[in-house]
Amino acid sequence: MVWKTVVFQEWTGKIEFAEEKLGSGGTNTFLKLIGAGVCFIGVAIATNLISDILTGFAGFFVRG
Secondary structure, eight states: OOSOHHHHHHHHOOOHHHHHHHOTTHHHHHHHHHHHHHHHHHHHHHTTOHHHHHHHHHTTTOOO
């Protein structure tokens, strides 16, 4: 998804929100950001880092 954004853009078409907020080529940039986020979450899950992240995030809402 990060490497071949043109293929994903053919599937989804132009994303108007991304084009408006990120300027020309915004759809490609938006898809690259989504792909990088998916990669980060995948590595976090594979290394069991996601549980620490979610525990810290839940600490904001739950006291104790």
